[in-house]
Amino acid sequence: MSAAGLSLAGRTRRRLLADPLARASLAVLGLIALACLAGPALTGHAAERIAYDYPRTPPSLAVYPRPETIVPALERLALRMRVRAEDVAVADGTVRLTLASDRPIDERVLTFFSRSDLFGPAAVAARSADGRRLAVTAPVRETRFLLGTDALGRDLLTRILVGGRVSLALGLLATAVALLIGVAYGALAGYLGGAADAAMMRLVDILYALPFIVFVILLVVVFGRSVVLVFVAVGAVEWLDMARIVRGEALSIRRRDYVRAAEALGVSTGAILRRHVVPNALGPVVAYAALLVPKVILLESFLSFLGLGVQEPMTSWGVLIAEGARSIETSPWMLVAPAAVLVATLAALNLVGDRLRAALEPGAA
Amino acid sequence: MALLSVRGLSVAYAGGTALDSLDLALHRGETLALVGESGSGKSQAALAVMGLLPEAARVSGSVRFDGTELIGLPRPALDRIRGARIGMVFQEPMSALDPLFPVGRQIALPLQAHRGLTRAQARARALDLLTLVGIRDAERRLSAYPHELSGGERQRVMIAMALACEPDLLIADEPTTALDVTVQAQILALLADLKARLGLALLFITHDLRLVRRMAERVAVLRAGRLVETGPTERIFARPQSPEARDLLAAEPRGRKAPVPAGAPVVMAARGLSVSYPGRGGLFTRAAPRRALQGIDLALRAGQTLGVVGESGSGKSSLGRALVRLEPAATGLVRFEDRDLTRLDRAGLRPLRRFFQPVFQDPYGSLSPRLSAGEIVAEGLRVHAPGLSARERDARAAEAFAQVRLDPETRHRQPHAFSGGQRQRIAIARAIILRPKVVVLDEPTSALDRTVQRDIVALLRDLQARHGLAYLFISHDLAVVRALADTVLVLRDGREVERGETAAVLARPREAYTRALVAAADLAPEGQS
Secondary structure (H helix, E strand, O other): OOOOOOOHHHHHHHHHHOOHHHHHHHHHHHHHHHHHHHHHHHOOOOOOOOOOOOOOOOOOOOEEOOHHHHHHHHHHHHHHOOOEEEEEEEEOOEEEEEEEOOOOOOHHHHHHHHHOOOEOOOEEEEEOOOOOEEEEEEEEOOEEOOOOEOOOOOEHHHHHHHHHHHHHHHHHHHHHHHHHHHHHHHHHHHHHOHHHHHHHHHHHHHHHHOOHHHHHHHHHHHHOOOHHHHHHHHHHHHHHHHHHHHHHHHHHHOOOHHHHHHHHOOOOHHHHHHHHHHHHHHHHHHHHHHHHHHHHHHHHHHHHHOOOOOOOOOOOHHHHHHHHHHOOOOOOHHHHHHHHHHHHHHHHHHHHHHHHHHHHOOOOO | OOOEEEEEEEEEEOOEEEEEEEEEEEOOOOEEEEEOOOOOOHHHHHHHHHOOOOOOOEEEEEEEEOOEEOOOOOHHHHHHHEOOOEEEEOOOHHHHOOOOOOHHHHHHHHHHHHHOOOHHHHHHHHHHHHHHOOOOOHHHHOOOOHHHOOHHHHHHHHHHHHHOOOOOEEEEEOOOOOOOHHHHHHHHHHHHHHHHHHOOEEEEEEOOHHHHOOOOOEEEEEEOOEEEEEEEHHHHHHOOOOHHHHHHHOOOOOOOOOOOOOOOOEEEEEEEEEEEEOOOOOOOOOOOOEEEEEEEEEEEEOOOEEEEEOOOOOOHHHHHHHHOOOOOOEEEEEEEOOEEHHHOOHHHHHHHHHHEEEEOOOOOOOOOOOOOHHHHHHHHHHHHOOOOOHHHHHHHHHHHHHHOOOOHHHHHOOHHHOOHHHHHHHHHHHHHOOOOOEEEEEOOOOOOOHHHHHHHHHHHHHHHHHHOOEEEEEOOOHHHHHHHOOEEEEEEOOEEEEEEEHHHHHHOOOOHHHHHHHHHHOOOOOOOO
């Protein structure tokens, strides 16, 4: 039974939190959001750092570099330093070796070590008198790529978490904007009805008729390219559907006796919309909003694909999935990992939406 | 042997028992009335016989039709019996007919399917059937769509469909509840006539015991899923044995309203009040406006009740809405005390609105479903007493609950948790919390059971006496009007037909239309009620 003296929002919150499925879904969403915010600092990789030595590494728990790859990697490094690597020994995460050359060795070549993804900065242990032999120690840089790397050797986990910031912010904010404008506009149009409704909905039709891409390109031309622009563009387009849905509901609600009763009490238009029209139109709104989030996230990837949205080295789930789809044959994890995170998010979101709709029902326990 | 024999029929849902071991027997050519209030299980019984109960229902017991056990009968065998040998007529003919097909086709299709008639034969039979159920101009009506028919005609079509395959048993579930009183009488006469001519057995389900007096040979009274009394109609009416049957018989609203004190001031008056809706024209054509109400004059004094009666479409509700200024299409003069309401705009009207309040017919549609009952009742205070804190508003709501005799503790529940009668009390509480002077009651008791109706009528009379309210009481139910109204105004097609003291009009109606209404209402004699 509903609790005593609670408002609609309070009742709905209570019911929602009493629902184990809703609680679990909210927890999943919270975890994903938290991971996106704090996670990139903890993975040990920078999202945009390119590891030339680890392109397309499959996901695993293993520590890189593998022991058997260290010697060949050192030899490649020596080749680029135009020296020979001799007496290579690996122990306790450190390599010891001697660099040999026919001419004296310039110590500045040692920077090649720190540029490599396998080793840390090298130190000179001993130098021969003629300068042609250099005993060097360098720490092995041990790393893990839990979800593998992309074609450029960037850590996929970090990129997914960083991309999630853009996608979640966009998905939730653009949806919230669409929700706010669409519900207010649609409810007002539907409730007023008649000429006001006709005029307001014609404006919606005109905006509908504007091709989305042309609209975005127009915005880019006027305001320049930025991520904020994607928010504006998506929000400006997506509220139209919402307005239509709410307006349809409001049209039928305004003829109900409880709205008539409120009018007879002299309740102002704003209060009627707030207390009677909007709460009773919320069912389909919640359902549509839950669908809108994934739509917006994928729309962003489309914009980014056209070069109008998020640009390298920044990324988003949509962009990652698009990249993954292109390399599905060589490195399927590039598609699977970001897609799985997106699916988990959307599943949780849809469940929350569904339970929220149930909690809003007047008959809910 | 009985045509239909029901033994120990029980229907249970997860939430509880809807029907508890019902025993009934119905012979060929006999009419059995199944009477009870909403929730008594009478419709459950009909649905169980037809095998139409929802999946969630658990059915036990036995239903034998002409020797065949229907409970647990596989679908194909059941389909050979229902529709063909048992016909059913539902309460709401509009939702039982398919809006996309002409009614002639809807009658003919099952005949083609079940009886193997050709299209032309089925059409001829449909025409016969429509003539049989008394549809005038049946030839033309064959190609009419359901929305082109009146409510009574639709119910006749439903009856024709139920009779199409010449059934032995007709189940009529509240077949007249959605219809006007005069139409109601015609449909009842039609059913009685068909029964006599076709030798049908009729299972007549209703909440209104008075309806069946002239219809049924036997009556079975249900309450809360149990059969409480059964017997010959004469005996039940003369000597009801169970308190339930006595209650149903005595359910007609009793008592009369005390007369208006002399010299009571006129609180609300209307002159030449008209309402017309713009016609539905095309883009460039404009149809003639439809006049819903024409030139009505009236004056309401404090403590007075003006009853407004008429059939649906007579303009009763338009009049009520025009008086409380909910009808933007209204023209003419409406005065409240010394203020001309027709000259005020929305903002000017707002402070006065607390003095005239409406109560609507459908208690399920008039309460905002997502607010708590207390919030609904207190809503007017937000507008008219903005200084009150939430706590004070809540206290006033509790007070209003007590006034309409609802438990104030229940005010935190949402409307769905209340019964129809309780909801109507909430709607009344919402109107009176502002201490209005005029209340427009638009069929406030029509959607309620008779016994609940009686209590609401008593409540309305009590509130009126205590607060000196003036009522405009709109109803098609003359029994309720008789118990509540000082004067009565009869409307037809938006015009005044007759007006006068309630007792005089009901006893000696001058106009034919009023006489038809009074005759159809079949009022209990003055002395008895």
